[in-house]
Amino acid sequence: MVKIGKINLKNPVMVASGTFGYAEEFEGLIDLKKLGAIVTKTITLDPKQGNPMPRICETASGMLNAIGLQNKGVDNFIEEKLPYLSKIGVPVIVSVSGDCADEFCELAKRLDREKHVDGIELNLSCPNIKARGLIAQDKEATYETVKSVREKTGKTLIAKLSPNVTDIVEIAEAACEAGADSVSLINTLIGMAIDVETGKPKLGNITGGLSGPCIKPIALRMVWEVAKNIDKPVIGMGGIMTAQDAVEFLIAGAKAVQIGTASFIDPGISGKIIKGVEKWTKTK
Secondary structure, eight states, rough: OOEEEEEESSSSSOOTTSSSSSSSSBBBTTTTGSSEEEOOBBBBBBBBOOOOOOOOOEEETTTEEOOOOOBBHHHHHHIIHHHHTTTSSOEEEEOOOOSSSHHHHHHHHHHTTOOOOEEEEEEOSSSSSOOOOOGGGGHHHHHHHHHHHHTTTOOOEEEOOOSSSOOOHHHHHHHHHHTTEEEEOOOOEEEEEETTTTTSSSSSEEEEEEESSHHHHHHHHHHHHHTTTSSSEEEEEESSSSSSHHHHHHHHHHHHEEETTHHHOOOOTTHHHHHHHHHHHOOO
């Protein structure tokens, strides 16, 4: 049993936001009831169209994406997506994003009324939106946003942090001081790829978020740095492809992990990682 804020997880393996849709897409491909928790695709107050195509391209040992948080908004999520999620029987953590603290607060207020929402993950770190900077790149902005949201909800609050910073520890400390129950890290690294035949970027957005096994050493180092400096649970993610990868994060100090890009390669990978982690804990 793993405890993140008020949420009890039967195991430490979650699925990461943006890589598992709203769970229904994976029905029949994996036993959803075995998951530690489900983190939904990020929702916003109003519908978002996302970025221009193409939005995804493969890279060496990873992938770039620039989806741009396309979604149908919070009202659609509550009416169309939450009923299915509520029947699975595992904790549901809703990822939310906004252009300002007020939007994050409004989302938290609406979700706070929903009994089947167990927690809220504040996506302070998506690199694929049109903004001058990320909230998670500024410790004061992180503190103020988390503090404002904390006043609007009693649900478990997780701050998702960006690796695109000089010192991720100070950002994590600010989030915790402001009232976050946990921090999750890392979100994707900003990268780009160019088609040498056309001389144009491979993504319509030009830059995108780099994920996959290529970022694991960076993610592992950042989780280790944060875990030894805060007293709140750390959720690790970034390039986890196997049970051994997940165990590395747990050894580095994470209390739980999230599986992301690996689900695109093998939709059932989370179940395999759960079994592998369980086997490791029994032998060690």
